[in-house]
Amino acid sequence: MWRFTVSLRAVALVCSLKPSPAPSSSDLIAHQLLDELKNHDVVGEVVRVVDHDVKPGVEADMGDGDEWPALRRSIGEADILIVATPTWMGHASSVAHRVLERLDASLSETDDQGRPAMFGKVALAAVVGNEDGAHKIVADLFQALNDTGFSIPAQGCTYWNGQAMQTVDYNDLDETPDAVKSTTATAARNAAHLARLLRAEQYPPVS
Numbered sequence: 270m271w272r273f274t275v276s277l278r279a280v281a282l283v284c285s286l287k288p289s290p291a292p293s294s295s296d297l298i299a300h301q302l303l304d305e306l307k308n309h310d311v312v313g314e315v316v317r318v319v320d321h322d323v324k325p326g327v328e329a330d331m332g333d334g335d336e337w338p339a340l341r342r343s344i345g346e347a348d349i350l351i352v353a354t355p356t357w358m359g360h361a362s363s364v365a366h367r368v369l370e371r372l373d374a375s376l377s378e379t380d381d382q383g384r385p386a387m388f389g390k391v392a393l394a395a396v397v398g399n400e401d402g403a404h405k406i407v408a409d410l411f412q413a414l415n416d417t418g419f420s421i422p423a424q425g426c427t428y429w430n431g432q433a434m435q436t437v438d439y440n441d442l443d444e445t446p447d448a449v450k451s452t453t454a455t456a457a458r459n460a461a462h463l464a465r466l467l468r469a470e471q472y473p474p475v476s
Contacts, residue, residue: 277464279306279313280343281351281395284365288319294397294429294439295362298453299353301445302395302427305457311349311464316340318364325367329374337371344372348464349391350419352410356398356430361406369413376417383475387418391464392425393456397439399431420467422459427452 281299285291296317303313321340324331330338344350354365378386392414396403407426415421429439429449
């Protein structure tokens with residue numbers, strides 16, 4: 270059994286369209302992931318992106334009050350990034366897409382051995398919605414996050430799809446379904462494991 274030798278840090282970017290303090294299913298599932306990560310000595314925080322003025326663009330700092338640089342620092346200080354998004358018209362929210370667009374700037378950031386800045390960091394995805402789309406959304410998120418340099422753990426996502434064309438949301442449920450609990454626990458366990466491996470031995474330097 271793995272013995273914890275160092276605490277890890279996670280940050281969850283909740284890509285709900287609803288600003289705080291409105292109830293959010295994406296916020297709920299992000300908190301549930303962080304609760305599971307605590308079992309593996311991972312501490313973290315949840316950030317609702319729409320509470321911040323994140324400008325459109327692909328630069329590290331778009332100026333004029335752009336609050337992305339502060340969020341980017343939180344990602345830089347974390348070992349694990351969680352992107353939690355609702356499903357809208359079968360796709361991730363526009364907020365999630367903006368997060369991916371802003372992460373594009375990190376491709377030009379490298380460490381002292383030439384590795385892209387996000388090498389060594391692990392990404393998890395969480396998707397909720399009362400329509401189909403979770404698998405496609407996870408695929409899109411993971412492709413973009415992996416392109417940026419994040420590593421994806423085995424079964425590194427959790428999701429809930431409610432009945433199509435109905436009004437029941439994830440945060441309306443009386444209790445979390447067992448299948449979601451199990452999936453969330455697996456994603457957290459594998460993410461913590463992979464993050465510790467990468468903390469102990471980083472990817473090779475870029476020649």
